[in-house]
Amino acid sequence: MTNPEKICDLLKSSNNAYCDDCLGRFLEINRHEVRTITSSFGLTTEFEKTSTICPGQCSTREKLVTRYNSKLQSFVQAGR
Ligand SMILES: [Zn+2]
Numbered sequence: 115m116t117n118p119e120k121i122c123d124l125l126k127s128s129n130n131a132y133c134d135d136c137l138g139r140f141l142e143i144n145r146h147e148v149r150t151i152t153s154s155f156g157l158t159t160e161f162e163k164t165s166t167i168c169p170g171q172c173s174t175r176e177k178l179v180t181r182y183n184s185k186l187q188s189f190v191q192a193g194r
Contacts, residue, residue: 117143118151121180125161131181136170152180159183 115123120141125132134152138145156163161180168177 117141117147118155121148121151121155122182125155125180125182129182129184130169131164131166131179132170133168133172133177133179135177136168136172137180139172140170155180
């Protein structure tokens with residue numbers, strides 16, 4: 115499984131939004147690589163990047179997190 119696939123799977127299954135630091139820690143991927151991957155995810159309609167407090171509780175500051183767009187996914191499935 116490639117690193118983008120690992121991140122994609124984690125975000126889809128967790129139903130939460132995580133910052134690049136947490137994704138890198140959970141999956142043991144270099145943080146710079148995580149940032150590159152989530153940046154490209156953020157360009158798709160499947161994922162969205164927002165600034166909020168990470169549910170991973172790595173920090174109390176607002177951070178840029180990546181979230182899987184589950185509403186879109188259920189909409190897409192309903193249309194099939
Ligand atoms: Zn975090």
